Amino acid sequence: MKTTLDELLAFRTVVDSGSITAAAEQLGQTVSGISRALGRLEEKLDTTLLNRTTRRLVLTEEGSNFLQRARAILASVDEAEEQMARRRQQPSGRLRVNAAMPYMLHVIVPLVPAFRQQFPQIELELNTNDLVIDLLEQDTDVAIRIGELRDSTLHARPLGSNHLMRVLASPAYLKAHGRPTRVDQLAQHSLLGFAQPVSLNHWPLRGPQGDSLQITPALHASSGETLRQLALAGAGIVCLADFMTAHDRQRGDLVQVLVRDTVEVRQPINAVYYRNTQLSSRIACFLDFLQEQTRPG
Numbered sequence: 288m289k290t291t292l293d294e295l296l297a298f299r300t301v302v303d304s305g306s307i308t309a310a311a312e313q314l315g316q317t318v319s320g321i322s323r324a325l326g327r328l329e330e331k332l333d334t335t336l337l338n339r340t341t342r343r344l345v346l347t348e349e350g351s352n353f354l355q356r357a358r359a360i361l362a363s364v365d366e367a368e369e370q371m372a373r374r375r376q377q378p379s380g381r382l383r384v385n386a387a388m389p390y391m392l393h394v395i396v397p398l399v400p401a402f403r404q405q406f407p408q409i410e411l412e413l414n415t416n417d418l419v420i421d422l423l424e425q426d427t428d429v430a431i432r433i434g435e436l437r438d439s440t441l442h443a444r445p446l447g448s449n450h451l452m453r454v455l456a457s458p459a460y461l462k463a464h465g466r467p468t469r470v471d472q473l474a475q476h477s478l479l480g481f482a483q484p485v486s487l488n489h490w491p492l493r494g495p496q497g498d499s500l501q502i503t504p505a506l507h508a509s510s511g512e513t514l515r516q517l518a519l520a521g522a523g524i525v526c527l528a529d530f531m532t533a534h535d536r537q538r539g540d541l542v543q544v545l546v547r548d549t550v551e552v553r554q555p556i557n558a559v560y561y562r563n564t565q566l567s568s569r570i571a572c573f574l575d576f577l578q579e580q581t582r583p584g
Contacts, residue, residue: 290331292364295357297324298336302346302354378569379408386431388415389511389531390556395431398580405576409569429560429570433528434486436557443557446578450528452491452552455541459521467524470494470548473502477523479514480504490526491552498550502526528554 300310301321311318329336336350346354386395391413399411414427436443456466460477467473470492480502481487492500508514511527518525519540535541543549558574 290328292361294324294328294331295361297321298328299354299357299361301325301337301344302350306344377408378406378567378572380567380569381410381412382569382573383412383414383428384431384573385414385416385427385429387433387511389515389528390431390433391415392512393531394581395577398577401580402573402576406569406572409573428567429558429573432557432559433554435555436559443559444574446556446558446574447581450530450554450556452526452528452554453532453536453543454490454492454524454526454545454549455518455532455536455543456524457519457521457541458539460518460523461542461544463521467544470500470545473500473524473545477505478502479506479508479517479523479525481511481514482507482509491550492545493548493550 297310297314297316300313301307304310304313307321307325308318311321314321325337332349332353334349334353335347336353338345338347384395395413399413403409403411431446432443464476467476471494473492481504488502488504489499490502491498494500506517506523508517511531514525515527515531515535517523518527519535524544532541536543558577560570
C-alpha cells in the first residue's frame, strides 16, 4: 500500500505545528484522524517517524530524513497545482484541431489571427481531413464534424446549426445550360456530388421522394471545397452549406436555383473529443471563441 498525500500532509503539519492537536485544527480535521494518518504512514514505512512523549513530539533520524522528502513531494504538488491554476487563467500549450477542408478554410482560418491575439500562449496545429477520422490515431485533441454524429464513444459539444443548404450554380453555367425551374429538370443537368458519404447527395428539394432528393452526380469529389471550385468554374450545379458559399453568393459568383422548392435544412456542427478526455482549458477557450465568433447576428 502506497503513501498518500493526505498522510504526508498530516506528517508535515504535525512537525511544523508541534502537536497533533494543533495540526488537526490547522487542517480542519479531528485529532483522532490525524493520529490515524500518522499511524498508517509509519505502518506503511515500517518505521517510527516521531517519538511521542507526554509533552512533545520528537523526530527520529528516519523521520527527519523522510520529512525532507515529504516536503519536496508536497512542494512539487503545490507548484503543479499553482501552475495548472495559472494555465486555466492563461491557457497554453499545443492544440491540435482537425476539420474538413471547407470548414477549416472558410470558418476557422479567418478567425486564427484574432484567436492568437487573445490567446498567445496556445500553439495551434490545424489539420484537414474530409473523412471521419480516429482522433487517437491522428493525434487530434478536438475535431469539428458537420452533420449527424454516429460515434457513441465521442463526447460532442454543439457549435450551432445555422448554415442552410442551398442548390447553387455559376452564372456562366446557367447561361450555357439554362436555369432549371422545376426539380425534375435537374435530370438534364450536370450535378456535382460527394464521393462519400453518399448521404450528402440528398438535396433539400421537394420532389417525388418528399422533402429530399437523392441525386446521381455527373462528377464526384470527396471534398466540399473541390465541389465549390467546380461550381465556380461552371462545371455544374451543386448543393453546399452557407458557411462555404456566403461570399460567393454576395459577389454573384454563385446564385441559388430552385428557391421555391428548397426545404430549410440546417447542418448541425459539433466539436468532438473522447469521453474519457477531460476538456482542457485550451480546448474550452478555443470552442468558446469559435462559438462566439460564429454566432448569428
